[in-house]
Amino acid sequence: MSEFAGMEELLQDFLLESSELLSDVDNKLVELEKRPNDKALLNDIFRGFHTIKGGAGFLNAAPMVTLCHRTENLFDKLRNGELPLNPGLMDTILDATGQVREMFGRMGQGLMPASAPQALLSALDNALAGGAAAPVAPTAAPTAPAVTTPTPAPAPAAATSGAQDPDWQQLYGAVTGQTPPAAPAPAAQAVQVAQAVAITQPVPPSPAQPAAQRSAPAKQAAASAPAPVENTIRIDTHRLDQVLNLSGEIGLTKNRLTTLRTEILQGNAEAHTLRSLDEAISQLDLLVGDLQNAVMKTRMQPIGRLFQKYPRLARDLARQLGKEVELVITGEETELDKTMIEDLNDPLVHLVRNAVDHGVEPTEERIAAGKEAQSQVLLSAEQVGDHIVISITDDGRGMSAEALRRKAIEKGLIDAETANSLDEKQSLQLIFLPGFSTKDQISSVSGRGVGMDVVRTNIQKLNGRIDINSIPGEGTRISISLPLTLAILPVLVVRVCNQPFAVPLAMVREIIPIEQASMQEVSGKPTIVVRDEILPLRTLSGLLGWEPTQKPSFGVLMQSAEKSFILAVDSFVGRDDVVIKPLENIRPRGVAGATLSGDGAVVLVLDMEDLLKPQEANAQASRSLELLAL
Template sequence: MSEFAGMEELLQDFLLESSELLSDVDNKLVELEKHPNDKALLNDIFRGFHTIKGGAGFLNAAPMVTLCHRTENLFDKLRNGELTLSQGLMDIIMDSTGAVRDMFGRMGQGIMPASPDAALLQALDAALAGQNVDRPAHHSAPAPAVQAAAVPAPNSPDWALLHSAITQAASPLRTEAAPVVQATPPQAQAPVPVHVPAEPAAPARQNIKQQPVTGNAMPQQQENTIRIDTVRLDQVLNLSGEIGLTKNRLTTLRTEILQGNTEAHTLRSLDEAISQLDLLVGDLQNAVMKTRMQPIGRLFQKYPRLARDLARQLGKEVELIITGEETELDKTMIEDLNDPLVHLVRNAVDHGVESTEERIAAGKSPQSAVHLSAEQVGDHIVISITDDGKGMSAEMLRRKAIEKGLIDAETANSLDEKQSLQLIFLPGFSTKDQISSVSGRGVGMDVVRTNIQKLNGRIDINSIQGEGTRISISLPLTLAILPVLVVRVCDQPFAVPLAMVREIIPIDPAAMQEVSGRPTIVVRDEILPLKTLTGLLGWAPTQAPAFGVLMQSAERAFILAVDSFVGRDDVVIKPLENIRPKGVAGATLSGDGSVVLVLDMEDLLKAQQEAAIGQGTPSRHLDLLTY
């Protein structure tokens, strides 16, 4: 049973608002470290901690009140000039805010936080007394590492049951389509905190983080609420009212037609009412989707503290520069982006930028810069992590991959520079010779790419030796509505994500040729592997494929051979009940009422690769780079 029985709703509101306050305090502390005499910053930090302490007191969380009170007194002495900010003092303050965040985690599980660490309280008391202080040795800890949570593998393929699954899926499905949602600029009016239950994550993706559930655990507030601007909520209500009026008009016209009134005027009114309803439903879907859009800055605000702590641990001078915080993205995607972005920011600080001594020797400024940015480009969001470090050497990456047995020398020699950069995504790849608490185990970047792909995104790398590295992530604005290309094989329609489609080409059998025993087609001087959809599904073909869909994910391009194609559509994916064949993300209904399976191309390709490995195919990682 929760130790906050009877106060669950109050606790959830406290955790949501106080977590945001604490993230803001952490960011301001990072700024204060650069500008120690900024009184306005100190006042903001003091007010933030005072608010957290007040909420904790209302919940009778005495241990948090004790810690916040001491830290608040420290801020008060700093802003009054009674103390001077030093590096040791800042470390103690950062430890204190970290301990408060740990307490939030306990409270989120319905457990009263334990008393603060005695060494931390002693250090705070010593600082308040004006003594020179250092961070408690046993309290020091590196920034939390990203858990390389493996994405759960789907069930083994059972395509014999597909048709029964399609039959089961047909009944609960409704035809749903909507235009791709465009994020609007933030309103001039500050958002009013209207909390509504968040829509569950789209079934097309799999959650990156699985939170353990305990007997007295309470759901994390950040996972099930959304803060909505009231202007957007009013728009939804207005559209709902207009749809109600149109429905009344249609009901009246239906009654007239059933009574035998089929005059041209009545039929014309019916057509106009249906057209009006179509427009209103499209506008309503667009407006509802906008309520899910949240500024990505709420995610970015966690990273300045993380970069600062890791840089301190590694003895580096690093400034994290953030731009595009106002860019909006679907809330469910923002939550699942956290772990990949944490790893990429840590990777930039650890691997990307050099030590102060190395930078000075290379003629660079002692302080390195890591730039985290987000912007909307068309119907996608592009997030970039750029550093001004040493860059990556394609030759070194190929050598490391060979040393670790990930590829053979022949494969390495066939890779160009961009393909060589993709080697960092291979499972087990690491450029570090020594394993540390930060890196070296080779379980990071492959998980990052897998998780980005589960969000229907793409990750690209560009690097120049001596100048730095840029990693770009391209994501759709939302996962609730998925743009797809509908193709057909064996008289069965299938949908593939449109984000992976580059173009459609006719297949000329005379243009096909084998390279290393694999069918390929040359498209504008580029040799691309040819993969039949029937082959990926394990079906026997009924005819020679007539068209090829040129598809690309990250740096991997290939041609998917199909019998024919239907066209583009925007679909809402529904899960299949009781069966999950490998490579199927879900199902939807087409405009004519037929069931269309939505394919998970990455899953299909992975299944084919695993089957090839099981048969002893050499160069087991080659497909990661070339298909």
């Protein structure tokens, strides 16, 4: 039973607001360490902590009130100039804020927080008395949450021939995650699969677990009970008003359609009535599109709420490693779907930690190389089209492609022949291999070769892409490109081998007719010149590993991450906004999911980045795609 019976709503409001306040306090404490004489900043910190103490007092959380009061006394002495701010004192203060966060976790489970460790209270009292401040224990860098890489699902049985009917029962199970019913006729099976795709909803991702804390009792408590799931979201009232207004407009249009329907059923099918019906349907189409966009905006949250967790993480890790690092954040107002923000926590924790641990050199090494003693790690976000790009850039030692290839060979991850075939960009991607690490010795921070593998896995789950650029001696930039939302995807529906496919509209520049006279061969590969630009021609049937049924009639000019090309297709259906349904237990290469067309047909949504990988890699997946083709 909850120890806050009767105050559950107040408790949830307190935890939501105070968690944000505490994150803001942590960030400002990191800033205060750089500007110890900034009285306005110290006053902001004081006010934030005082608000947390007031809320804890209202909930009768005496242990938290006691800890906050002692910490406030330190802030007061700093504000009055009675104590100098030094790294040891800051460690003690951050230990106190970390303990408050642990108390939040216990309160989230409906339990009264335990008293702060006596060692921490003694350290605060000692600092207040003017003694030498020191952290309660050697400062440990915050550790990334444990993440389990999903086990790949067994590969589906391959069809024995391209002409064989798809394995409908297997597809039904893959889409629904259920045991298929007794085998009906093929037409009925197709209907079942279409219905299954229509009703299958994505499982909402669980929020990221909080970073491991320093206190042993808190760790044990966290292990015994799961972290509470945050199921609330803050929405601007202006956006809700927009949804309400659109709902009212749709209601009026619905009434108009009902009236027209009655007139038509009564035999009034004159031209004027049919024209009014067409106008009402067009109006409804526009309103539904606007409502869809307005509802999606209610899910959008500024990514700064996630970024604010990292300045302290970088500061604590740098202190542990004896480095001077400043984390600079830009673009925190950029908005992203809330569920994606939650799933981004683990990858960004790993990337920030890697930048501080692997990317940044020790102070002596930086000075010897003619660099500033303090390194700068830049965490930025910006919206580019219908994608958001998150970048982590450091000015550290950078990475050598040759060194990465050599390390991968030493660890037995690739052979020498494969290593020699890799270009510089492919060599940088080696850091994502499971078990790859540039560290020879395992530490509490890194060395096991797990972190970057987890990063890539989680980004791929979000239909994102991760790229690396690095210059030895100058630094490394890791960029993550993500769709703004996973719920709705604008696509262009094309047709090849009598099968419809959807490609992301964000990659489409234009559609052109393909004429044999306009095709040329360069180095034995077909190309087409478009406005003085020579572009390679790739057939969709070839990327899928299928035998073409006709010569392609149209080309879709596509813009990939680093190159442009023309995708040859038989025909195209048109533009659409689709809701992607995941394929449970089966995900062939090159397929992001499935959706339904207006006529009820199942359309596979293609992952073009995956399809553009070397042809031999896709050959193994062609049979799996045949199984999914309807």
